[in-house]
Each structure stands twice: as structure tokens, then as C-alpha cells.
Amino acid sequence: MCAHASAPNSDTPIRIGIVGLGYIGTTVGGQFHRHADAAVHAVCDLDTDRLATVGTEFGVPPATRYTEYETMLDDPDCELDAVLVGTPHTLHYDQVVAALDRDLHVYCDKPLTTDLNRARELVARADRTDQTLMVGYQRHLQTAFQRARERFATDPPRWVTASITQDWIADSAGTWRLDPDLSGGGFLFDTGSHLLDGVLWTTGLEPESVAASMDFHDDEQRVDRRAHLDVRFENGATGTVSLHGNLPSTREHIHCWDDRGALYLEGTQWGSREVFEIDTDASEHVPYIDHRQERTRAGAFVESVRDGTEPPATARDALRVTALTDAAYEAARTGDRIPTELESDSSQTRP
Template sequence: MRDDQASSPLRIGIVGLGYIGTTVGGQLHQHPSATVRALCDLDTDRLTEASTAFDVSSDGEYTDYATMLEDAPLDAVLVGTPHTLHYEQVVAALEHGYHVYCDKPLATDLEHARDLTERAERSEQTLMVGYQRHLQTAFRTARERFLDGSPNWLTASITQDWIDDSMGTWRLDPDLSGGGFLYDTGSHVLDGVLWTTGLEPESVAASMDFHDEAERIDERAHLDVRFENGATGTFSFHGDAPSVREHIHLWDEEGAVYLEGRQWGSRTVTEIDSDAGEYDPYIDFRTEQNRAEAFLESVRTSEEPPATARDALRVTALTEAAYESARTGERVSISLEN
């Protein structure tokens, strides 16, 4: 990080003013170490509304992200656009020398995910992905359990009224979303398990129920995953259920860790010992960073962000293999490398 950036607020440009752009953008706007200088969205009404909320002048409003990257005085970019647009926009921001916060999934194409990982790992710029479970104390506590060894069996599931919630939005357009419930909310669960356990997926057999005739938008998905250390796991995703519930059980020879959550609040963690005893580690939710705080700290310190491009690569590799398996009926191998 340059000395002038260390002493001055980080100048932020936001591409996409939907939920992520305005939520994480709002966190950045309120942080003393950041200032929102430019906004980009195709919806001019939304652009005007956000400009008022973030105190951005009219000359900081853009409907073309490439023009914003070229003309606006920036240090970092928040990418909060539909999934399939991430790759091109992140590449452009990195090539301009900007730090990047990108919503999940980082990419919906495996080659794109590999390319972004290579770019991030050889760049001096920070690339953070919006997998917020890395910031939640429950998941961080569970991760401590597996620092010296991985689980040998796991189950994970999440439900949501995702189909109804997504009606009339880009999420049901596969050209923008890249897929269905698995690539959206399900992506958080895949990432949460992989990051918490340190497991590397080796292969997957999947079945799906699709919302659309073209079978591109899954509303239910079931994954049977084998991991490189010999562990196995099942994942279930139901995007046409009444409410959000998340359940993750991670078992090893000593017992298990159980993570649970309702709606979008912080998750709880319970540890189960070999005698079936249960106890709840103390969780202080007040110590959790929000996504903007974590991103700004990574930029300031030049330390690895909580959720990296390589974390996101694992999720994209598993997700793409799951879609291939569901469509072919075959178990599909997973490789992070070319």
C-alpha cells in the first residue's frame, strides 16, 4: 500500500448498486478509512438515489464501468454485479491497479476462476471475495478444531424461499446468474465447509431439480462429495422452502462440530465429544468484523484477505463439477489446476 493511501481514506468505486453494492458500499461509506468517490449502474434512478446516500457528486456517476475505471480517481473497486459479469470487471479493475472486493461467486467459469486466482496471487493488489462466513465467530471457532486434522464425514444443508424471492430478478436469468440456487446461496455453504475444514474436493456425484425447461436454474441440489483425504460428505440445497435454515455437521474421531443458523444472522456452534456430550463455546458476536472493515484492513496491512481467490476457486471447481454431474449422471473429478 502506498504511503499516501495509508494516510488518506481509500477512494472507492462501486460497480452494481443492488444489495451488495449498497450494503457493503454503505459500510465503506460509513468507515473513516474509506470514501466512496464513484458509482456505476445501468439503472439511472438507482444511480441517483445511491449518489445521494453516499454523498457522491454527479460527475462521479457512471453507467459504464470501463469509463469509471478509466476516469474516476480511485484506489479500490467494489464489484456487486450479477455473477457472470464478475470476471471481466475484476480483471479490468486489477489491470488498472485497483484493490478489489468482489461479491461471491468470484467466477462462474472454471478457467476464469483459475485465471483470477493466478492474477491475485502474483499481484500486489488485494482481491477479497464476499464469503462472509470467514468473518463469523462460529465458523472461525469451528476452523480452529480442524487445524491439526480434517473431518472424515460431514453433512451440510440450507433452505430458502429463493425461487419466490428471485422472481423478476437477474438471479433467474442463467446468462447473468451462471446457474441457480447452488451458485447463489449454496455457494456460501460450499465455501463455509471447505474453508472451515481445509478439505480439498476430489469428485462429486450430483442430482438436481430444475426450475426452468432448459435445466440451467436449479431449485434443489444434492451433492455426494469425496475429498482427497478420503473423507466423504453430502450437501443438500433446497431453494423452494418456506424459510432459511442452515445445518452443518463435521465429524472426526473425537466427535463433531455442529453449526446452525436461521435467516441471515450470525451462526451458532456446538461441539460434541466422543461420549456424546455437548457444549457451546462462548461466542462474542460483537467482535466480528463486517466485510468492509475486513477488506480495508487487508488493504492497509497488505495481509491476505479473509476470503481469497483460491478459496473461491475451490467453490467454483466443485460447483461446475456438480452441474456437469447432474446433467450427465456421472461422477465428475475435480481439479483446481489446468
């Protein structure tokens, strides 16, 4: 079984094993590869050609390239401190649990899991362990979203509108993202997960219930291409969230109104977002945002492991997103307003 040091010596790079060598595995994996305090020590993927190519790029010797995840974790010659989970969504839960069971730190791409009960379980698990469990919601690292969070820390907004567009259906053609057995759903569970997290994390609002409508890409109505959510929050605030995965341009807009006016977060593609502040007299100004100070996802994870501090995006952040997403799918299919249930009646949801 993999050897593990819960807090690797600061002079020794954190040894990372990557499972899934697609976009996340190579993008965030590349950040680890270039980080002075981390080293990609092992890689795992079913595609042997990709395994060879990425293994060579990251300097991983053939002896620690694997086609089976459990083999990577249990190989006595493969000593790891942490795992990057970059596989299809429905595989995340089992792979995260397997790593935590071996006392490994985990960076998991979003969503943490596609199942609400499993999301609750992972929150309880994260609360009990000393291991870092970080979720890939990179907006927590962007200065624009951090500024918004600071504004709403003591006085959440009363009205929120948010939208995101992407040519997601075309981009996902021929991939696992259009297979609900692997993706868990459609555009809402994929790119939409980032938008929901951005709204919930920056505003601090707790979703209470949701009504929703969706258009589906598949006959079984499991893969949505368009979704519209009408959300009520616990403090009486309301919000609308619109997502369209069949449009030619990637654009994101989050508009939050409070008693002082409004704060707008705007952006295109996947770069950093801009902030616009609107006062009650309708005057607008653009605060200075220094994007150069933003940490990478790998850098934030390494810092959390080294310092034993809470990661920027936690399992509880992921639970809020999963609860709202789960309720939205049910609302769209039933036509009813559905409560978002972050906690269950089971005592097992708490450590």
C-alpha cells in the first residue's frame, strides 16, 4: 500500500498521483509538474497512448504509469502523498474514498460527486480527517470573486441573477460528457456547477428551494442543454440562474443587488473575471483587481497540505452545489418547487 506522510517535510516535494489524463488531469497536473514543492510521481489512465505521452511530459517513469487506479494506490513501489482525481464525474466518489482510506490528500475536480447522499458523506468524512480534500472550484482563487465575497460577508445580497453560455453540446460530442452514466447529467452538472458554486460561495446565501425548467439533449431527459432555475434562499433573497450549453460563445455574468447597490462579475471564456460596482445613485465604477496575485489550483492545494489549513474549496462548498443541482433536476422533471436538503435525517451526516 502507498506510503504516506500526512505533512510532508517542507524540503521534500509532495508526491502526486494523477488518475484521469484528460483536460483536468493534464492542466492541473501540469501545474503540479511545474510547482517547486510538488512532483507528479505516478499517472493512471485507461488510454495507454495517452499514458505514455503524458507520462513522458511529466517525467513519470514507466514503472509508475498505471491503467488501474487501485494498482497505483497499492503498489508498494509507488509512494504517494496525494492524488489528483480528474476522471468522469460519476467515478469521483469511489476514487476519493479509496484515496482517503489510504491516508492520502485529495484534489478532486468538480463536481465532488453527483449523488447527494454521497456528498453529505464526504462532508462528514472531510470533517473527521486530517487529510486535505480540495474541490476544483477555481473561482475561489480569483480576486474578482474574493472581492465579491468580502462585500457580502456580513450583508448578503437580496437579489441575484446569473447566467453562463457555452458551445458545450458541440464541444462534448463523442465524449463521456454526453453519457449520463459517466457525467451524472448535462450542462448544469458540468460547466453549470462552476456557476452555482460562484453564486453560493461569493454571496454566502443558503439555497432553500428551487423551481426549474430544462431542455434536454437526449430522449431519456438526463442530459440537459438548457436550464433555468428560480431559487429561493433561506434569508428571503431570490435568484435566477440561466444556463445554455448550445450557444457559440462562453460568457458568464453574475449580478448581485443589495442595499448599497450592485456588484457585477463579468467575463468571457475561462480567464479571470472583472468587477463592476453600481451605487444606489446608478453611478458605476471599476475597482482595481490584481489578477497577478491569484494562486493556481495546484499551488493552493500544496499550501493547504503543507500548512494543514482548510483548502479554498471544501467538501461542504461542493455539497451546497450538489444539493441545489439535485433539486433542480427533480424540479424540472416534476414541475414542482423542490426544497434543497443539505442535511439528511441520518445522524451519519455528522461526524
